[in-house]
Amino acid sequence: MDGSPVLAAGATGALEKSGEGGEGTERSAGAYRPGYELVAEQILQLIAELRLRPGDRLLTEVELASRLGTSRTVVREAVKILSAIGRIRAQKGRGLYVADDEGMLGSSRWGRFFLPTDLEHVYDLFEFRRVQEVAASRLAASRATPAELRAIETAAETCREGHLTGRRDLFDRGDDDFHISIATASHNPFLVDAVREVRRLQRQSSTIGLHGTVGGHAEEAVAEHAAIHRAIRDGEPEAAALAATVHLDKTLEDYRREIQHRVFG
Incomplete structure (x- = not known):
């Protein structure tokens, strides 16, 4: 047994957004996902699309908010999640970086x-x-x-x-x-x-x-x-x-x- 199951956004088909600028939540067939979770997922997808590697600099919070069509507040909450699970590092005064991962699969x-x-x-x-x-x-x-x-x-x-x-x-x-x-x-x-x-x-x-x-x-x-x-x-x-x-x-x-x-x- 290993924690709670997850739900891929793509698995739900058409999703309805509430709120403006992506700050609301998404609902589909009763599913509920806070906006910051969706943005956290989008940031991971962006890292993959840009082919960023551990140690590479990410866009700023302002740039991420603009690119993802949401607010800086929501981006900040998403960054907290990604920092907590070791996917990005926030360096004060320097910006956001893809986290260095020394795990066995970290470079894979x-x-x-x-x-x-x-x-x-x-x-x-x-x-x-x-x-x-x-x-x-x-x-x-x-x-x-x-x-x-x-x-x-x-x-x-x-x-x-x-x-x-x-x-x-x-x-x-x-x-x-x-x-x-x-x-x-x-x-x-x-x-x-x-x-x-x-x-x-x-x-x-x-x-x-x-x-x-x-x-x-x-x-x-x-x-x-x-x-x-x-x-x-x-x-x-x-x-x-x-x-x-x-x-x-x-x-x-x-x-x-x-x-x-x-x-x-």
Whole structure:
């Protein structure tokens, strides 16, 4: 389970704008998106169109507002979001820059051009996650130390507690720790970096896309985490790989179901 599903603007068909200069929100079949989220998405698209690389200077807030047909206030809020998730840097007195990203995928096409509200990108990211995390789970079942097994179990319990208490922050923290702990137990540093980076990109989807609750898959996710942990603890690589596959496939299905609900009601 990984945060709330997202909704690509292109997936909704014709959208209606309220307000002037793009400062309102967009509605389609019941979907709601604040104007600053839309502008954040547009800024990412602009970075891709201009082929800007980490360290390159971006347009000023005034120039962005003019180019995107919105106000500087909305651009400023969008910049705050993009700064918080590490996509741009705001340097006082110097302007806006595409953020330097030292992550494993930072210099790749995904690191530069991943669009958090593009459904195709999100689905491709899930496909990539499936390859990584199934491999990590299989290796962890053969290589995990007692300390690493305890870390996986603790993370799973944190996630479970977050679900039972309705604390999304606790659930998300446990979820992150669970998947990264498994990658760590694989003893493959490339898998650790890849899992961490892909989860960072996926968090961007939840931040810029539609916000929601933990999701209908949360209770199942807790049970699926337990199954993955048991297989790794018992030293059963193929069982661990299968449990990880089931978990990721069901998580993706939850995203698809929630997106369909938000688009079509």
